Amino acid sequence: MRNVTIILWILLMASAPRLLALNAPITTAGNVVTTGSTVILPITVTNFSNIASCDLKLFYNPAIATVTSVTVSSLISGANTGFNFNNTIPGAINFGWFATPGRTVPDNSVVFNIHFTKVGNGISPVTWSTVDFECTYYDGSYNELSDTPLSSFYIPGSVEFQGFVPTTIASSVTSCPGNNISVPVKVTDFNTIGAVSLTLNYDPAVLDFLPGENTSGYPGLSVNNPFAGTIIIGGFSSSSTGVTYPDNTTLCTLNFLYKGGATALAFYDDGESCEYTGPLGTPTLADYPQTTYYLDGLVGPNADTDWDGSDDTDWTNINNWTCGVPVSTSDVTIPVTPNNPVIATDVVINSLVIDAGAILTLDPAATFKVSSTLTNNAGTAGLVLKSNATQTASMLHYSDNVPATIERYIAGSAVLEGTKYHMVSAPVTQSSDPLSGLYLDSYLFQWQPTQEWYSPGIPTDIPLSSNRGYMIYYPGAGKTYTFPGLMNNGSFTAATVAGADGYDPVPNPYPSDIDWDAATGWTKTNLYNATYIWNNGNYAAYVDRAGTNGGSRYIHIGQSFFVQANAASPALIMNNEVRVHADVPFLKIEKDPDQLLRIRTEAGSYRDEMIIRVTPNATSMYDSQFDAAKFYGYEDAPQIYSVTPGQEKLSINSLKYSNDEQVIPVGFEYPVSESVTLSFDGMDSFGPETGLYLEDLVTGSTTDLRLTSGYTFNHNPANDALRFRLHLGETFGLNDPQKEVLYRIYTFNGNVYIQIPTLSGEKVLVEWYDLLGRNLGSSSFTPDNTGMITPPAGSNVVIVRVISGNTVFTQSLIIK
Incomplete structure (x- = not known):
């Protein structure tokens, strides 16, 4: 039926005279860009008034797109309208529309939408036919409208299908300092590429640039180093189809001298410094978000490095290592060498193996962390934590049953006095069988159920409990004690046997300090939150950020401390989360x-x-x-x-x-x-x-x-x-005019205290008033050392007046 209607319309128009008095609408094809596979091109009109029909034809590039359909806007569709289109010829689309009566729409309205599907990347111009009868308009009186010149009435547009850039990957490489390294730059989705431009930055303190290679053979590709720290890669293909490579092709290879340390190979894109284009004459390809398409690389030290002790015992000397001084990711092996390593600073590594016969020593100032596995095949002599009068080496580790020797310096005195007693603990596992001989030549004190210290003297064969604390006294200037055995790791339960309100000395069992205020890692059941440590004749107390006598949140290696139960069945459990390097010699003063x-x-x-x-x-x-x-x-x-x-x-x-x-x-x-x-x-x-x-x-x-x-x-x-x-x-009181006289009138436990030093021993008159000014009574009073006086019965808010000659002292009080 629709075709018959269109034929009748054509016949009717053919018999009508051609009047070209009025202008045709101005018809504009839009300009659209997409990174997708489909796009809609709007056709807009201006001066579309009383229009009854039109025939339109457009051309486009079939290598870029194809037309799948044309739709009519609701502004000109509906009853008594007709429409058809023809897209059988690639690269051309023609369509016709009519309506009875004619239609009028606002300027810049969309009347048709042409639906394109992507064939390839690029821009396709969308142009109007220049054949007169292929683009025509008629008004409601069947008059053909003037559209001369055609270029003024039919405005072309374009359809652009943008492709995405290839994914470009700078590889990550590890090496040993002093080695030449090669870093491949790989690409995926490298399809019909006509030009390449890439910029990377690196740290010249880590790498020295060496000439790069055009590994892929891309036309004219060069790898340049215009200045230290920057690499520019560029190439251009004149082929009409560009260049295509399989995924994971190495586009080019960057070469460096690795000097040690770590650096990113970071793509730098300011909008033009990293970009790709399609074949010659096609636009720049889309690369947003840039972090999706340009993937940075990294150059750093090899994870494995072995001690060889070529120069000396210094851990930080690069010449003592096969592959550079270890870093936090390093897996380290210490074999038997003429020079055994000594750590004297803060060191973190990933894993450690100490071979049989080798020795690793931590100086008193050292802090050492092994984040992963620690294997000591050399026994207790193979890992030594040193101590002196001011510091003790600290170690964080996460492996069970690691043998070591832990030292702890203890100050002493030839004179028995309270200042030189120390609360101590044996920082080894119970399976290490610690005995009192660990504290050879010292008096050992054990805490009794009677809540007092008891000393059995200086025997060497008393078994010690690693989950309890002790006190010692050394009758000399000072001594360094050694604790060979297996280091504690992980969860540890201290012995808490005292009843409610009783005290227990508990240990720091680890080869590092512990943090009493650690956010995690503690289980404190039926315990007060305070700790107590003997310190020069009195106990240092600490609770919630405040300490007396040097009390601190940090409890040192080999230190024990008191906790107090507040109910029956107290418990104290800790784990590695409480361990820290606090760098405290004995106690750390808190702010x-x-x-x-x-x-x-x-x-x-x-x-x-x-x-x-x-x-x-x-x-x-x-x-x-x-x-x-x-x-x-x-x-x-x-x-x-x-x-x-x-x-x-x-x-x-x-x-x-x-x-x-x-x-x-x-x-x-x-x-x-x-x-x-x-x-x-x-x-x-x-x-x-x-x-x-x-x-x-x-x-x-x-x-x-x-x-x-x-x-x-x-x-x-x-x-x-x-x-x-x-x-x-x-003090609850009124401002007194006699500010130059120091005095206090206050209340405590229901009594009133009058302390006026200038009137001490003088008889004064004391008057009592309520807040309404009513007199509650008065009496004579001679202030003594306490100055206590009983207020009127039943009063809780009073005004007190103390009168001596012409001097009056006034205070208001709330009596509780």
Whole structure:
């Protein structure tokens, strides 16, 4: 039926007179580009008004594309319309359309869509026929419209099918320093390529460029080195079909002298520095994303290198190795050589084999990590970790039952005194059968169920438990102890046998330091979070970033430490995740967290410390995660601590922030009557709005810690141990005009304390008011050393006025 309609339309038009008074629409073929296999070319029109029919013919390059269909826009389709097209001749498409009545569409509307399918890469011009009757328009009155000249009414377009560049791969190569190396540059999907342009960068400190090779024979391909660090590869084919290679063809070969180290062979593409084109006259091929089509290479050291000790014992001397100084990926073998290697720096390798008869020594300053397997066929003498008075070699390894000899220097004294006792552990497996003879010439102390140290003297045949800690005393200047055996690796369970609130000495079992604050690797069950280590007459405490007496998160090789149970059946399990190279000689001082006050005391030959700090999530009670108990040290050493409302004595007392003044009792114990000085540090960590005062209940004095770094007092063992109170935060009180007079009026445990040094011993009048100004009573009062006075019964918020002559001191208080 449609063909009949078209024939009738043609006959009708043939009998009609030709009137060319009006212009035809301007018809434009679009310009489209795709990297796909199909594309739609839009045909747009301008001045398309009352158009009833058209015949159109276009030409294109059949080597680039073929037409699969033509579709009509909904703007000119529907009822009383007709359309057909003919694409039987390759490279040509003609189609006709009619509508009754004529149709009008907005300018620049798409009226037809021509569907192309890719035949090959390239650009195909899309042009209109120049034969007059093959491109015509008629209006609704059957008049043929003027389209002269044709070039003004029929605007050509184009279809471009872009191909993708080949995938270009710079190979990765390993070698030994001093060798010449060849790096193949390979290609895949290398089809009909007419031109090549590539740029690569490298590190000239690692490689010296040598002339490259045109391995593939691509026409005119050259490999140039315009300056150190850059390579330019280029070639051009004049063939109309370009050049095609099988996948994985080596396009060219780059040659270098390898000097050691590692460098990328990195393609550099600024838009033009890396590109391919198709055959002569075709456009540049698409290469986005560039990282998909240009794959960088790498030149680095050979993974295998053997020690030959050609020069000396220095691990870092390149002349001592068959293939360069080992790096983190190296697999190393140490055979028997005249010079055995010594590590004195930080070294990381992948794997290690020590042959029978060879020896690897780690100097005290060395840190050594073997990331994969470690095999020591030379026994305990083949791997030695040295120690001196300041450092001990540290090793991270991940293989079981590796024999080694671990040294640990211990300071001693010819005089029996508390400062030279050391908490120790045997850093070898239980299967190594450690005996007390490891600590030859030292007094060995074992922790008893009675929670005290006991020494059996200096026998050499007492079996030691590798999962427990000990204490020793060496009656000499110092000694280096050696521990031959198998190094601990992986999961380790310490012996925790104490009941609730009891202490157990537990070991660092590894040949490296361990981190008590490690994010993973610990299982701490029914334990407080604090550690305690004997340090020169007192215990160093550490918990949650804060330490006293040198307490640290890092626990050294061969060190033991106390943990405290907070319930029955405590457990402490660790694994390799807690091991670190902390580089600490014995204890590592931590940086104090914010808002931390440290109080130190020195008396006799000893010292002690306590901490009060403000930290989130803490309370005024004994917090298992944030506080450290007071662990008493040597009996002749001073002891200082704070006391919680629950009467627990703490070395580290963590409190939450409060707008209220917090009053913390501070205890001091020392068996000798003498002058003692307390020193203070960390006041600047608190904001200026926070008051910091130390009250001495014996003398009645109050010291503003922001105005002094120390307080000296005469100590008598007969004094109450809790002679001090630390006032932290703002006292609830009104601003007093007498700012030049130092005084304190505060509340504690339901009582009020009036401390005005200038009025000590004078009778004053004390008046009490509520917040509405109503008088609650008054009384005479003579301030003594304590200054304590009982407030009116039933009052909780009061204003206190202390009157002496013309001087009035006023404070408001919340009585708790």
